[in-house]
Amino acid sequence: MIELENLSVNLRTFRLESLSLRIAPGEFFMIVGPSGAGKTILLESIAGLRSLAGGRVSIRGLDVTPLPPERRNVALVYQEYALFPHMNVERNIRWGLRFAALPDDAHVHRLIDLLKLKPLLGRSPETLSGGEQQRVALARALAVKPSVLLLDEPLSALDPSFREDLRDYLAEINRGGMTLVMVSHDFGEVLSLGNRVAVISDGVLQQVGDVRSVFRAPANRSVAEFVGMKNLFPASIRGTDAVTEGGATLLLGKAAASGERLLGIRPEDVVIGAEHPGDSRNAFQGKVVSIVPRGMAFEVIMRTDGGMRITARVLSSALLSGGVAVGGEYWASFSPDSVHVL
Amino acid sequence: MERGDKAAASTCLLRARGGDATKGCIFLDYLSEGFLQGFSLIFSGNEEVWSAVAVTLKLSGLSMLVTLLFGIPAGFALGYFTFPGKSLLRLLVDTLLSIPTVVVGLFVYAFISNRGPLGQFELLFTIPGMAIGQTILALPIVLALTASAVESADSRLRFTLLTLGARGRRLLFSTLWEGRHQILLAAVTAYGRVTAEVGVSMMLGGNIKWHTRTVTTAITLETGKGEFSTGIALGVLLLCLSFVLNWAVSFLRRRGAA
Known part of the structure; x- marks a missing residue:
């Protein structure tokens, strides 16, 4: 569907380096990375809004690199809706149709129904909530029947309740067969919406893959940090044993190539308890140094006797019933399968 | 008394x-x-006072018409397109923003007086001749402020328009329309400059009663003669004119936003 081949963009202060990607038809593809990583530039390059320093963009098998944006049949929705303030909702939605050879009125009505915009048609954009404005922007983009919908952090500026609604709408649009490419900096959003994900940082593609596999097994430190893998330990590997710089020995689920590597353990995979877990493998005693609230969960940070700093993510209820407190001595344990070699 | x-x-x-x-x-x-x-x-209904008002309206109307006709497209091009020498041109336009009115009067005088290259058109001491000078005063304001309005427009708006299929004239008009409030402000600022200036009107119009005497040149003359009350009458009318104009602009903006 979309194929990027060695795509390079050279802005004065930023470069997107030789990036290659393949997005399948009907896929909900996510592009993630920290702020300033080049996600929006990549999206704009697909849309033809940035001139390329090198490489090729193909959409539906057609090389669109030399084509201007209006001939690529892609639609772009930004985080800040960019609705026309002097037009009401209906005129905003129909704006792009004036350029269409055969405007499809039935399609517009379907979109209005799908995005529940009927009661808002006569209203001015400034009287709408953030979520409503974003739905109008979506309808306006889809009204021109694009083959790909590009979304630049469309949920970031919304209240949590509107965000949930819009996620459902996006999923619904995707189920209808539309290929969606969405930029986000929130991995939670990626997990709930995306099929596959590309992680970018500093203009370089770090990893592409199935959302869950990138989440569980990030390719390098940069991706690991981005997906929230907080326990990262440089270690020397020999077979299924990994010895950290502090001298602690961790057992791996399966043997890895020997050498100096980085180990990663997700904080959700770490169990904190007052008693020794029974299995002596990957169990470390230490003192809880801090407990940080993170929404419905807490992050318990522990420093082991061997000097390792282990972070565990614990549900609020589990933390309250377990009675974990700062300064107390506890055991942190995790299964060998939770130890990923990056 | x-x-x-x-x-x-x-x-x-x-x-x-x-x-x-x-x-x-x-x-x-x-x-x-x-x-x-x-x-x-x-x-x-003092005829002398109202004649000065009529000349002022006629003159400013003419100079603003020419200014907006050339200034808005040129200002748009200056803000929208990238070309060699653009920053130098911006610098020149910005410099012309503060050009003294008498300097403009002097140069235009040299061009339209009998010995000047445009002498054959007999523009000196006529409203069109004065309008040339006022246009030169107003043009840099409209150019610079329109260019700034276009430059400050959100690039994402242009990108959105492009992906919705807009191109050419439609893209230009839509971008202009989104910056219309700033462009309106540019026009009002330029109008303020032309109605308030004395130098150009005095040098190119000659302050001829019933013909080229504007509100500002009349104020200068009447105050010099000691006719303070006539000066005040004209000053109040000038203020009223400015108030009506600004009220109209604010009304249009409110209507546009509604």
Whole structure:
């Protein structure tokens, strides 16, 4: 569907380096990375809004690199809706149709129904909530029947309740067969919406893959940090044993190539308890140094006797019933399968 | 009644203190008398006053028409497109923003006087001749502010328009339309500059009664002659003109936003 081949963009202060990607038809593809990583530039390059320093963009098998944006049949929705303030909702939605050879009125009505915009048609954009404005922007983009919908952090500026609604709408649009490419900096959003994900940082593609596999097994430190893998330990590997710089020995689920590597353990995979877990493998005693609230969960940070700093993510209820407190001595344990070699 | 008699008849409370306070009283009386006579000149339909107003409206209308006709497209091009020498051109336009009116008057005079290259058109001491000078004053304002309005437009808006299929003229008009409030402001600022200037009108119009005498040149002349009240009448009319214009702009903006 979309194929990027060695795509390079050279802005004065930023470069997107030789990036290659393949997005399948009907896929909900996510592009993630920290702020300033080049996600929006990549999206704009697909849309033809940035001139390329090198490489090729193909959409539906057609090389669109030399084509201007209006001939690529892609639609772009930004985080800040960019609705026309002097037009009401209906005129905003129909704006792009004036350029269409055969405007499809039935399609517009379907979109209005799908995005529940009927009661808002006569209203001015400034009287709408953030979520409503974003739905109008979506309808306006889809009204021109694009083959790909590009979304630049469309949920970031919304209240949590509107965000949930819009996620459902996006999923619904995707189920209808539309290929969606969405930029986000929130991995939670990626997990709930995306099929596959590309992680970018500093203009370089770090990893592409199935959302869950990138989440569980990030390719390098940069991706690991981005997906929230907080326990990262440089270690020397020999077979299924990994010895950290502090001298602690961790057992791996399966043997890895020997050498100096980085180990990663997700904080959700770490169990904190007052008693020794029974299995002596990957169990470390230490003192809880801090407990940080993170929404419905807490992050318990522990420093082991061997000097390792282990972070565990614990549900609020589990933390309250377990009675974990700062300064107390506890055991942190995790299964060998939770130890990923990056 | 002579001015001194009126001052004596005044009820100014400061007078009892004597000395400087008495002088202050005379000034206040003089000012209030000027305002009273000024308003009476306006409402009695004094032909000289209204002729100056008519010339001002005709002149500013003509110069603004030419300014907006050339200034908005050129300002748009200056803000929208990238071309070699753009920053130098911006610098030149910005410099012309503060050009003294008498300097413009001097140069245009040289061009349209009998010995100048445009002498054959006999534009000196005519409203079109004055309009040339005022256009030169107003054009940099409209150019610079329109260019800034276009430059400050959100690039994402242009990108959105492009992906929705807009191109060419439609893209230009849509971008202009989104910056219309700033462009309107540019027009009002330029209008303020042309209606308030004296140098160009005096040098190129010659301040000829019934023909090229504008509100500002009339104020200068009448004040010089000691006809303070006529000056005030004209000043009040100029302020009213400015108020009506700004009210109209704010009304249009409110309507546009509604």
